[in-house]
Amino acid sequence: MILYSFPSSPFGCKVKAVILACGLTKNITIEEFHPWQPDSFFRELNPLGKIPALKISSDEVLFDSPVICEYVMEKAKKIQALMPDKFKSLKIQALVDGMADAAVSMRYEHFFRPKHLQCEDWYDRQYLALTCGLQYLDDRLDTDLNQELLFENLCVATFLSYVDLRFSDKSFRKNYKKLYGWYEEYMQKHLFLEAAKAKDHPVPTNITRLQK
Ligand SMILES: N[C@@H](CCC(=O)N[C@@H](CS)C(=O)NCC(=O)O)C(=O)O
Structure with a gap:
């Protein structure tokens, strides 16, 4: 199988964490x-043009990340182990994916669009979704997250690695102390997750920037 992804993609990092947790690294080339x-x-492969996408055979490609994650867990027979409370897991994934959509949109606004076309109101709306989501997790840490190897924890941990990478200037670590305390402990406990953390990577020179 081939996973199309990019080292900084929060959705790709989530999938990589699931592949690692399922012990399927040898079956999937990145x-x-x-x-x-x-x-x-x-x-x-993916008419939407988005990563991650997982090529599972010569004529089948799966997207998007929730579908890929569930496929990988099912392949490894790990659905019950990683999602014992499936709807809780899926809800946290939805929250994290929503924050990732907002965070990626903020990144695109500033990185791909020239300054005179950027919309600060749009940026602020995405910022609100991101910070309200982080606050929600910080408030509900004791009920929604724990230190176990569960899908919802993998979703949150990999997303926080993306937030650290892209928004280190925003004092999120100070504002969501409980959540980041949880994250630090989680990454220490599950060292294999280091390989799934979001990483900066040179953007190819032939990318299309927004011009109009
Ligand atoms: N819902 C999708 C979101 C994936 C996504 O937005 N990926 C970004 C990279 S992090 C992308 O490919 N963006 C390209 C684009 O928006 O055209 C998923 O969960 O896989």
Whole structure:
């Protein structure tokens, strides 16, 4: 199987964490692909042009990250072990994916759009979704998260690695102390997750920037 992803993608990191937790690293090759590269082969794999995408056979590709995660867990027969309370897991995943959508949108606004076209109101709305989501998790830490190897914990931990990578200037570590305390302990306890953390990576030079 081939996973198309990029080292900084929060959705890709979540999938990588699940692959590691399921012990399927040997079955899946990771191909780094930046979704803003003008590359028609990728649209044939995922018409949405988004990563992650998982090629599972010569004629089948799965997207998006929740579908891929569930497929990987099912393949490894780990659904029950990683999601004993399935709807709790799926709800936390939805929250984290929503924050990731907002965070990635903020990143795109500032990185891919020239300054004179950027919309600060749009940026602020995404920022609100991100910070309200972080506050929600910080408030509900004791009921919603724990130190076990569970899908919801993997979703939150990998997403916080992305937040650390892209928003280290925002004092989130100070504002959501409980959540970041949980994160530090979690990463110490599950050292294999280091390999799934969001990492900075040079963006290819042929990416399409927004111009109009
Ligand atoms: N709902 C999708 C979101 C994936 C997503 O937004 N990926 C970003 C990279 S982190 C992407 O490929 N963006 C390209 C684009 O928006 O055109 C999932 O969970 O897989």
